[in-house]
Amino acid sequence: MPELPEVESLAAFLREHAVGHAVARADAASFSVLKTFDPLLTALAGQVITEVGRHGKFLDLSTDQGLHLITHLARAGWLRWRDDLPTAAPKPGKSPLAFRLRLDDGSGFDLTEQGTKKRLAVYLVRDPAEVPGVATLGPDPLAPDFTLDTLSGLLAGRRTQVKGVLRDQSIIAGIGNAYSDEVLHVAKMSPFKIAASLTPEDTAVLFDAIKTTLGEAVKRSAGLAAADLKGEKKSGLRVHARAGQECPACGDTIREVSFADSALQYCPTCQTGGKPLADRRLSRLLK
């Protein structure tokens, strides 16, 4: 799933390639992708893209007439830039194509989604706050006003695991399953640590880990074409999706805890005092 660094890079790419161009046409290629009905997609035709922004993991293209085309790529969605898009409307069908935006010079992008669970979402609104997931977002961790005090305030009193706090979009915007694993590995912190139990020193370490991990991922992706971002994310990860491989910091074997529809990865030596965490799914099966 694209998280803050990838969406930030997609926004930067689109700022360079789409801003200043008028929309030729916008088409939903699947019935479920468009979550709004007013204004109509056809209203976009002729409007000039003036800015491309990001809210957490949401991408926001704004136009000269005050509309915002906002998209959330979900778990299996992606944006593919094309210099020469077909002029005809895409046909709804079984292809992974979910949405297409064509600009006045024939370039534009496809939003695609692999797999059978279709969660990619597109919204056309007059105000980004009309998108429910945007309205409830917590602060952006890369914003200059996201300080150590901000993080302390967000963690205080929360009797939940720090992994869950980092992933909760209404607490902190933009960090998902992959970068929460990465941040916790850099901070040498157990994903199961209770947020409220962090000492001021722990919080300072976590704060630095958030800023450096996300900042470096954005830097690594900067200037890459949209097509190359996925590979860059994968090759830059230290523990996420690397169960069974060596920890790049200490050489221990990276382990995994599985949940119903996700899994987290961590290094026991770096993060949990050498002790493997209980994999609840496995222990349930063994009972």
Ligand SMILES: [Zn+2]
């Ligand atoms: Zn390690």
